[in-house]
Amino acid sequence: MTGCQLRLIEAEDIPFLWEMLYASLFTKEGDEPLEPDIIHSPELSKYVEGWGREGDFGFIAVDGQGSRLGAVTLRFYSDHSAGYGYVNAATPELGMAVIEEARGRGVGTLLMQAALEEARKREIEAVSLSVDPDNAAIRLYRRFGFEEREMCGTSVTMLCTLHPTS
Incomplete structure (x- = not known):
């Protein structure tokens, strides 16, 4: 895409991260849209709430006028705060929406590309995510080396093992 630039997530992007969290929730064609307040449930709010804690990183895509087009976030969780794509405490979970x-x-x-490159720079060994198997985004994830690990509810947990660039 021409004119698209990436930049690090800043504090003023947090409302947009909430919008992107909602946009990332998959519903099948013909299904009723989810209620917008669903993003404030404990299962989902953990993806944005308190953004900027140690280890959080991600990028915002903007067009030539500075309008936000999408976001990618990587965040670490623990066994007691596990997200849908949780693998272990050393593996950040990726969230993305456009x-x-x-x-x-x-x-x-x-x-x-930016998220995985930054993860490699930080010497992170793997990145996980969760996606509905009917979501077209799964093709993008596979293209970047994410492999299906297990089904968790209605979503697939995928893992991308990273190799340092030299």
Whole structure:
């Protein structure tokens, strides 16, 4: 996508992270949309609440006018605060969403490249995520080396083992 740039997440992006959390919730075509307040449930709010704690990192994609197009976040959890794609405390869980108008234009690819490159720089060994098997984004994740590990409810936990760049 031309004119798309990435930058680190800043404090003023937190409301957008909430929007992207909602946008990341998959519903099948024809299903009723989820209630917007669902993102404030304990199972989901952990993905944004308190953003900026040690270990959190991610990127915002913006267009030439500075409008936000999407976000990717990586966050560490523990056994007692496990997210849907939790593998272990040493593996951050990736969350990503792109605004509807920008989907299919390479924004997700740019966000994923940046996230995995930064994880490698931080010498993180693997990254996990959770995705509905019917979500078209699963093809993007597979392209970047994510492999299906297990089914958890209606979602697949996927893991990408990273190799340091030299």
